[in-house]
Amino acid sequence: MTISSDGLRILFIAPAPRAGTVQYTHNLANALVERGHRVTLVTGIGFELADYPRKYTALEVFDRYRPRPLRLCRFVWHCLTFRPQIIHLQGAQHPALYILLWAMLRLLGSASFVYTPQDVLPNSLRPYHIRAFRFLYARMRHVFLNAKQNESLVIEHFAVPRERITVHPIADLTAFVREHIAAELPDIPSGSRVVLCFGLIEPRKGIHTLLSAAPEVLRQVPDALLLIVGKPLMDLAPLQRQLKELGLQERVRLVPQYVSFAQMAGYFTAARLLVLPYENGWNSGVLASAFGFGKPVIATRVGGFEEVVDDESTGLLVPPKDPAALADALVRLLRDDALYARMITNVQQAAKDISWDAIAQVTEARYADVVGIGADCAVSQAR
Numbered sequence: 001m002t003i004s005s006d007g008l009r010i011l012f013i014a015p016a017p018r019a020g021t022v023q024y025t026h027n028l029a030n031a032l033v034e035r036g037h038r039v040t041l042v043t044g045i046g047f048e049l050a051d052y053p054r055k056y057t058a059l060e061v062f063d064r065y066r067p068r069p070l071r072l073c074r075f076v077w078h079c080l081t082f083r084p085q086i087i088h089l090q091g092a093q094h095p096a097l098y099i100l101l102w103a104m105l106r107l108l109g110s111a112s113f114v115y116t117p118q119d120v121l122p123n124s125l126r127p128y129h130i131r132a133f134r135f136l137y138a139r140m141r142h143v144f145l146n147a148k149q150n151e152s153l154v155i156e157h158f159a160v161p162r163e164r165i166t167v168h169p170i171a172d173l174t175a176f177v178r179e180h181i182a183a184e185l186p187d188i189p190s191g192s193r194v195v196l197c198f199g200l201i202e203p204r205k206g207i208h209t210l211l212s213a214a215p216e217v218l219r220q221v222p223d224a225l226l227l228i229v230g231k232p233l234m235d236l237a238p239l240q241r242q243l244k245e246l247g248l249q250e251r252v253r254l255v256p257q258y259v260s261f262a263q264m265a266g267y268f269t270a271a272r273l274l275v276l277p278y279e280n281g282w283n284s285g286v287l288a289s290a291f292g293f294g295k296p297v298i299a300t301r302v303g304g305f306e307e308v309v310d311d312e313s314t315g316l317l318v319p320p321k322d323p324a325a326l327a328d329a330l331v332r333l334l335r336d337d338a339l340y341a342r343m344i345t346n347v348q349q350a351a352k353d354i355s356w357d358a359i360a361q362v363t364e365a366r367y368a369d370v371v372g373i374g375a376d377c378a379v380s381q382a383r
Helices: 020-034 069-082 095-105 129-137 149-158 175-180 207-220 237-246 261-270 285-292 323-335 337-353 356-371 375-382
Strands: 009-014 038-044 057-062 086-090 112-116 142-145 165-167 193-198 224-229 252-255 271-276 297-300 315-318
Touching: 009 020, 009 069, 020 038, 020 086, 020 175, 020 285, 020 356, 038 069, 057 069, 086 095, 086 356, 095 112, 095 129, 112 356, 129 149, 142 149, 142 356, 149 165, 165 356, 175 261, 193 207, 193 261, 193 323, 207 224, 207 237, 207 323, 237 252, 261 271, 271 285, 271 323, 285 297, 285 337, 297 323, 315 323, 323 337
Parallel strands: 009 038, 009 086, 038 057, 086 112, 112 142, 142 165, 193 224, 193 271, 224 252, 271 297, 297 315
Antiparallel strands: none
């Protein structure tokens, strides 16, 4: 297979139209176009980045509520005319859909399939998922992961050869928010030291541990305010009951909704720091966005966070499921202004070191390997 003078033809598939996976794909697609490639993103109806500047083609095809045969026909026609050389699947929430798309698209041309799972497993794991993922991984020419710890997981559970895996971090998912949106600041008391826990609310995120740590934090830092913001993927009754039992309703706010980009920018701007008390996980776009907003992070030693957070430099790392250690870290970073100022400087530098262009360069090189040309040739012909 050869590369045309206008670079590789790359088709991204990210079925969910909102949240981190499609934001990740948006940024990577833009960076690859800037490097001279032609890119199409196929996503769901209601694509949340439809009105933001982009350099790639976007097709809204998938609808979780009902089939859209006309949109599917347009998608197939685009594939026939675009003739992608790389088909890059994104996300781990829809393995059955990815297998169906693989079976269909491989009949339309000679594209090579690659995969970025983002999360190693879906939020809601079903009995058939492991078998589906093994089938899917076996048909991918390359796999991109966002944390080193995930490499051993996909090798062990899905039999992916190590030489077909590339690990690179996540850059700031939401840089476009600061560039194109005026932040909507939340209504918070003046002088509050805001601790923000942001993202999908689900059992593995360790919210119970955070609430258990909150009384000691609030005792030692009277002006602290804890905000827990995100779309719930769990029953909130236990969290609400815990809040009531601890008497924290006035000092801890639970905002169970998927907020707008303007609201997100407001929460991140108002925050003194981000807290990620995960019990387990694979990576976090919230962490990358926190660095983009220049905020230090307190995180647990799971999810590859220790690969990104430099303990005592860009944040503090604590054991998971340890309310006392989490409280100590929160109190320290809320009260020690000198430490906080040093971390702000370090975080800003760390954010610059992880760029979408650098990620695009690595991705481009792996694409070149997959289609059977040298990386230098891919770059020179793409420009």
